[in-house]
Amino acid sequence: MSKGRVCLAYSGVRLTGLDTSTILKWLILEGYTVVCFLAAIGQEEDWAEVEKKALALGAERMVIEDLQREFVEEIVFRAIQCNAIYEDRYLLGTSLARPIIARAQVRVAEQYNCDILSHGCTGKGNDQVRFELAFKACNPKMKVIAPWRMPEFIQKFQGRADLLKFAAENNIPVSSSPKAPWSMDDNLVHCSYEAGVLEDPDHSPPKELWTRTVDPIDAPDVPYNFTIHFEKGIPTKVVTPEGEVTDSVALFKLLNKIGHDNGVGRIDIVENRFIGLKSRGCYDTPGLTIARLAHLDLEGLVMDAKVRKLRDQFVTIEWSHCLYNGMYFSPEREFLENSLVYSQESVTGEVRMSVYKGAAYVLGRKSDASNLYSQEDASMDSLEGFSPMDTSGFIAIQAIRLEKYGLQKIKDGKPLTKAGSRSAISRLVRQSSPLRSLPATAPAVRRCWRAQYSSKSELPKTVTINSQTYPVDPEWYNLSPTILNLTSRKLHLQKDHPVSITRQIIESVFPSPTFLPYNNLDPVVSTHENFDSLGFPANHPGRAKTDTYYINSTTLLRTHTSAHEAELFKASKSPGYLISADVYRRDEIDKSHYPVFHQMEGARVWDRTKVPKGDIVAAVERDIEALPKHDMKVEDPNPAFHAERNPLQSSHTAEEAEAVGRHLKRSLELMVAEIFKRVKESHARAGIQQDTEPLKVRWVEAYFPFTSPSWELEQDILNNAGVPDQIGWAFGVGLERIAMLLFQIPDIRLFWSKDERFLSQFAGVGDDLGKLKPFVGFSKHPACYKDVSFWLPGHSKESAAGGNDKGQREGWHENDLMEVVRDVCGDVVEDVVLMDSFEHPKTRRRSVCYRVNYRSLEKTLTNDEANGLHEGLKREMVGRLGVEIR
Numbered sequence: 001m002s003k004g005r006v007c008l009a010y011s012g013v014r015l016t017g018l019d020t021s022t023i024l025k026w027l028i029l030e031g032y033t034v035v036c037f038l039a040a041i042g043q044e045e046d047w048a049e050v051e052k053k054a055l056a057l058g059a060e061r062m063v064i065e066d067l068q069r070e071f072v073e074e075i076v077f078r079a080i081q082c083n084a085i086y087e088d089r090y091l092l093g094t095s096l097a098r099p100i101i102a103r104a105q106v107r108v109a110e111q112y113n114c115d116i117l118s119h120g121c122t123g124k125g126n127d128q129v130r131f132e133l134a135f136k137a138c139n140p141k142m143k144v145i146a147p148w149r150m151p152e153f154i155q156k157f158q159g160r161a162d163l164l165k166f167a168a169e170n171n172i173p174v175s176s177s178p179k180a181p182w183s184m185d186d187n188l189v190h191c192s193y194e195a196g197v198l199e200d201p202d203h204s205p206p207k208e209l210w211t212r213t214v215d216p217i218d219a220p221d222v223p224y225n226f227t228i229h230f231e232k233g234i235p236t237k238v239v240t241p242e243g244e245v246t247d248s249v250a251l252f253k254l255l256n257k258i259g260h261d262n263g264v265g266r267i268d269i270v271e272n273r274f275i276g277l278k279s280r281g282c283y284d285t286p287g288l289t290i291a292r293l294a295h296l297d298l299e300g301l302v303m304d305a306k307v308r309k310l311r312d313q314f315v316t317i318e319w320s321h322c323l324y325n326g327m328y329f330s331p332e333r334e335f336l337e338n339s340l341v342y343s344q345e346s347v348t349g350e351v352r353m354s355v356y357k358g359a360a361y362v363l364g365r366k367s368d369a370s371n372l373y374s375q376e377d378a379s380m381d382s383l384e385g386f387s388p389m390d391t392s393g394f395i396a397i398q399a400i401r402l403e404k405y406g407l408q409k410i411k412d413g414k415p416l417t418k419a420g421s422r423s424a425i426s427r428l429v430r431q432s433s434p435l436r437s438l439p440a441t442a443p444a445v446r447r448c449w450r451a452q453y454s455s456k457s458e459l460p461k462t463v464t465i466n467s468q469t470y471p472v473d474p475e476w477y478n479l480s481p482t483i484l485n486l487t488s489r490k491l492h493l494q495k496d497h498p499v500s501i502t503r504q505i506i507e508s509v510f511p512s513p514t515f516l517p518y519n520n521l522d523p524v525v526s527t528h529e530n531f532d533s534l535g536f537p538a539n540h541p542g543r544a545k546t547d548t549y550y551i552n553s554t555t556l557l558r559t560h561t562s563a564h565e566a567e568l569f570k571a572s573k574s575p576g577y578l579i580s581a582d583v584y585r586r587d588e589i590d591k592s593h594y595p596v597f598h599q600m601e602g603a604r605v606w607d608r609t610k611v612p613k614g615d616i617v618a619a620v621e622r623d624i625e626a627l628p629k630h631d632m633k634v635e636d637p638n639p640a641f642h643a644e645r646n647p648l649q650s651s652h653t654a655e656e657a658e659a660v661g662r663h664l665k666r667s668l669e670l671m672v673a674e675i676f677k678r679v680k681e682s683h684a685r686a687g688i689q690q691d692t693e694p695l696k697v698r699w700v701e702a703y704f705p706f707t708s709p710s711w712e713l714e715q716d717i718l719n720n721a722g723v724p725d726q727i728g729w730a731f732g733v734g735l736e737r738i739a740m741l742l743f744q745i746p747d748i749r750l751f752w753s754k755d756e757r758f759l760s761q762f763a764g765v766g767d768d769l770g771k772l773k774p775f776v777g778f779s780k781h782p783a784c785y786k787d788v789s790f791w792l793p794g795h796s797k798e799s800a801a802g803g804n805d806k807g808q809r810e811g812w813h814e815n816d817l818m819e820v821v822r823d824v825c826g827d828v829v830e831d832v833v834l835m836d837s838f839e840h841p842k843t844r845r846r847s848v849c850y851r852v853n854y855r856s857l858e859k860t861l862t863n864d865e866a867n868g869l870h871e872g873l874k875r876e877m878v879g880r881l882g883v884e885i886r
Helices: 018-029 047-056 068-082 093-111 127-138 151-156 160-169 248-261 286-302 305-324 331-343 390-411 419-432 443-447 481-486 498-509 561-571 616-626 654-685 715-720 735-743 748-752 756-762 814-828 863-881
Strands: 005-009 033-040 061-066 116-118 143-145 183-186 191-194 224-231 234-240 243-245 266-272 278-284 349-356 359-366 462-465 468-471 515-518 524-526 550-552 555-557 576-584 596-607 633-635 696-698 726-734 784-791 829-839 846-854
Touching (some): 005 018, 005 093, 018 033, 018 047, 018 160, 033 047, 033 093, 047 061, 061 093, 068 093, 068 234, 068 248, 068 286, 068 305, 068 331, 093 116, 093 127, 093 191, 093 305, 224 248, 224 286, 234 248, 234 286, 243 248, 286 349, 286 359, 305 331, 468 550, 481 814, 498 576, 498 654, 498 735, 561 576, 561 715, 561 726, 596 616, 596 654, 596 735, 654 726, 654 735, 715 726, 726 735, 784 863, 814 829, 814 846, 814 863, 846 863
Parallel strands (some): 005 033, 005 116, 033 061, 116 143, 515 576
Antiparallel strands (some): 191 278, 224 234, 224 349, 234 243, 266 278, 349 359, 462 468, 550 555, 576 596, 596 726, 829 846
16 A cells, blocks of 8 residues: 655756656655656756656656746746845846746646655755745645655765765666766756865866856857846847747746856856855856846836835845745735836836856836936036026035034044054055955055155156166156066066967977077167167157156156167177067057067068179078978068058168068068968867968068068168167067967966966976967956946047047046056056047037956856956056046
């Protein structure tokens, strides 16, 4: 006789289903009749195989119900309306599904006359609580069997080996594929990963773990734009370039696909379980991440401020806890939802979205039904409907209690103006500053929170770089601690660093003794060496303090390796040379620009007094014949020189120019061939499909002042160096740009990283180039965009090009902003982009808006960390640049 009829929550077969298959057989052997139930709630599953397996093991029947629409429309959309979130990170993907599953299981149990409910939840997790509280609410009379809390079951099955032994003894099919070293649970909203190797909170999630999103590094290189429409806080339509979707389930699946394809929605957290334990979990939640962000943004446009504050402080938090703690079927949840539904009455409109490499962000929003935002009211240029004079009374009333507080502090002998009060606050800020929790992207990030000196009197009298001390001129000095810290790094000399490896590869094409290498020249040079010796005119923009780092009026950090040309030509120790060195330029911030980078310069000369019979052409031709051959297909339609576009230098003959140009081109072609050979070999080692066609290259005619034809060395430099009988060529390349191609490195900031996940990928390559492989990106952390708008100081200034350049003003240059960003934020900022420029028609004041992209290479920044950096940036901008924040 049966002990009772049990409805068992069955887990399917895709993830082996070993636990619940064991429980099914165990219940049958214990004398129970078992009806199996499985909710189709968006997971991937072989439904026919599930039914076949359950019936083969002895289940009376296998019931599968499609609950996707019920799940989306009843709970997922409500979570979006609520902006549901647990502990500021977790979007409740597992928690949201449990009430739907539990309620359906009770319905199935009632339909097939079961008096007992059972599940396979462990005794340490939240799900046992969620299921059983739902069971009690939906049918208080039903009993529950929870095997993983029963001593007789736990003693019999103490590990996976015991489960496998039981499976073998009872003919329970077990997947032959190896079990992943973590557990998974998925539904339409997300996939969760926990346990196994993830129980170590410092163990990085393996790349193959994530199933719902592509690695952001591998996501498309162009943003994907789309629009989400809302009615009363519920998504009703998604419009993409391919069409539109309005069905609730199809709509959510489309958002999942958009998020999946662009790597949006990954988090890795440690959370506090309801039962009191901490748990590490990784979650893939693409569609809900996107929908929640769009909904939050639309609320800012249409929702009353006080209603939103109450909803955020009470309804969102408590509703989220109800779901997380298994209290969905409770009176408090019903009470909360009544308030929630009312709060969403005005949340109707549309939000334009974009996703790109792990990040989702808003492009714009509008609402025809309800719009509390007024462009006219918000404008700084309009006084309609608002009198600034009214603000005086508002401030006076708000200040009443603060005045009383200030007077009491004075009476107590603790006035708020005393430095002691500020010091206490400063200590607190230093202890809680977001910068303390940032990785050591560079020592300067921590030291440069207040990087610039507040007055010229605070500047150092001298500065020491590479053991050499130089006097500082306050009128010229513009080196920040960030830049000073980088002068000692010398990446081109660090063993197994990709910049150093790239240098080695290029040096192999230009062998000694013809080309002597110079790799350790000091970065501090004179203005004569950097500019005058090369023929830079006095008004050249490269001389400006906005472009160049000065120590004093005659001493600076080199802006190019050519600063050493004259010195080396004068020494004439060899027919050619190679220089590799760090160079410094104040520049914009993006993934391909950095204020310090590495150049490699090469030169080759022939001396008329030393070649046979003084015949330069014959000597060059002999050297061309001695150069190795390559198999590239080279297209060169350009004449050796052109009277107008690329004229001869006066001291050169046509034959000399043609011969020298051919030698340079062949030399550089050999360099290109060697680099792309290494690229091809590294891709082959990495299993990347190769193009079998020969490499095709094309020479493009270009003109640079002083160097025409522009593959020759300017003769004036040789003359000034005291070697007027020499003629030759010179070239220069950026090592980072070539290394980015060679190693497939996507972001120039990575070269300066000390993260072992980056550096370890190049170990041993310096000694054996046969180990060279493409860089494999570790998880790209999401971007956090912050805008800053401000009025520029001073008056209009015409740029060198004859117009206003990026809102340039007297006393203001965009590169000054970039320096402040680098000093305050270090390498945490990926790029800074000018978004808008506006000139007031009456006052002629100019306002600009820049978008700062905060994205650490080594961790996910919290919003508080990004906000802390952004506020610090704005303070520095006001203090150092004299701008007025809008």
